[in-house]
Amino acid sequence: MANPSASDDYFRFFGLKQQFNIDLPALDQAYLAVQKEVHPDRHARGSDAEQRLAMQMATLANTAFQTLKNPIQRGLYICQLHGVDAKLETNTAMPTAFLMKQMEWRENLDEQAADLPSLEALMIEVEEAKEETLAEIAQAIDGAKKYQRAVELLRGLLFIDKFAVELDDTIAAFI
Structure with missing residues (x-):
C-alpha cells in the first residue's frame, strides 16, 4: 500500500528497505499494488x-518505480538521499586506469567492427566490468x-553502459 506521506523517499513509498541491492520482484509487486x-x-x-x-x-509511483528499477538511477538516488550529489553535468573526472x-x-x-566473434568477446568483457562495478557500488552503498x-x-x-549500447548496436548490425 502506498504511503503518501513517504513521497520524499521512494523506498518508504513502496515499503522497501533503503539499499542498493533491492528485491526487484518485491519492487514490482509494490508498484502494481500502488x-x-x-x-x-x-x-x-x-x-x-x-x-x-x-x-x-500515480505519477509519483511511476517516477519512483523507474528510479528504483534502474541500478544507476537507484544508486544516484540513494547517494542524493545521503547528501552526495553526483554533479554529472560538471564532474567528468575519472581515474586514469578507467579512461585507459x-x-x-x-x-x-x-578495429573489430567487422569481426562478430571479437565483438561478442568484447561484449562479455564489458558485461563482466559492469557486473564488477555493480558489486563495488553495492559494497560502497x-x-x-x-x-x-x-x-x-x-x-x-554510466560510461560502461553507454559503450555497451554502442557495442550492442554494432553487433545487432550483423543480425
Whole structure:
C-alpha cells in the first residue's frame, strides 16, 4: 500500500528497505499494488481533489518505480538521499586506469567492427566490468556507506553502459 506521506523517499513509498541491492520482484509487486490503488480510472467518480491526488500519486509511483528499477538511477538516488550529489553535468573526472580501459574498448570496437566473434568477446568483457562495478557500488552503498565512492563508481558505470549500447548496436548490425 502506498504511503503518501513517504513521497520524499521512494523506498518508504513502496515499503522497501533503503539499499542498493533491492528485491526487484518485491519492487514490482509494490508498484502494481500502488498503481491498482491510485489508478486515475479508479477515482473517476471522485471529487476533483481526489482525482488530482490519484493522478499525482500515480505519477509519483511511476517516477519512483523507474528510479528504483534502474541500478544507476537507484544508486544516484540513494547517494542524493545521503547528501552526495553526483554533479554529472560538471564532474567528468575519472581515474586514469578507467579512461585507459575505455580507450582500449573503443579501439577494439573500431578495429573489430567487422569481426562478430571479437565483438561478442568484447561484449562479455564489458558485461563482466559492469557486473564488477555493480558489486563495488553495492559494497560502497550497502556495506561501507561510502556514498562519495559510490558516486564515482556510478559515473563510471554510466560510461560502461553507454559503450555497451554502442557495442550492442554494432553487433545487432550483423543480425
